[in-house]
């Protein structure tokens with residue numbers, strides 16, 4: 292097992308700077324066979340939670356597009372580009388951000404995808420257009436996906452996970468008021484900052500997000516199945532049980548290659 296990765300993901304969250312000054316303080320170690328994973332699943336199924344746990348196990352970097360938008364939302368108004376302001380409005384309503392904005396943002400950060408430590412993509416791709424763009428970029432760079440993990444859970448359990456979620460406003464660690472409570476109520480175990488409820492975890496936004504998932508993201512299941520990459524995983528049980536299920540399947544996948 293790898294040593295736990297304390298990657299602050301600065302390069303991913305802030306994007307490239309003209310002078311190259313934005314770099315992660317700790318980056319994943321180079322690996323001969325890096326893991327390159329996509330995590331699929333409805334909003335709230337537990338992708339972010341699993342991505343954090345998988346990062347510790349596999350040494351690859353957790354890259355979430357939702358986290359990039361939320362980080363941009365914390366910038367001063369005058370530092371947000373018009374495209375980013377529009378993206379944040381889509382996000383607050385629970386709608387998907389347009390493909391062109393998302394792809395521009397991911398393309399700018401392609402160094403994170405190409406890093407020899409590997410990646411765990413969480414929340415991207417979310418439409419067939421985004422999946423095609425990623426496929427093209429990876430083919431151009433001569434890198435391939437290890438697997439696409441699809442987490443599956445009944446809707447009522449997903450809604451309860453979303454409504455109880457609390458997120459650290461600083462380091463973005465994720466908790467749940469009953470299922471994964473912090474040691475001190477309202478305070479992040481990892482960095483001591485305040486825990487907050489996400490704006491898009493209100494009931495009206497949750498309904499819009501579920502609808503966007505069914506319409507735009509669920510078709511990716513067939514897309515990756517056709518490519519022979521899909522790995523369905525039941526997302527019932529504790530985070531550690533789901534992690535163990537995921538690791539078992541990933542190890543099987545590798546030994547069959």
Ligand code: AP5
Pocket residue numbers: 332333334335336337338339340341355356357358360381382383385386387388389393413414415416417418421452453455456457465466467468470471491500526527528529530533
């Ligand atoms: P994003 O941040 O990607 O959100 P999401 O996909 O809606 O997923 P969530 O972060 O809500 O849930 P999760 O599956 O990560 O669950 P978590 O681990 O937190 O996107 C947000 C928005 O940004 C989108 O709506 C869109 O507007 C925009 N966006 C982002 N990417 C985009 C893209 N590519 N294209 C277009 N628009 C894009 O877990 C949920 C809760 O459950 C937590 O409280 C957790 O502690 C708890 N929990 C987790 N596992 C368990 C368990 N096993 N048992 C009990 N509780 C658990």
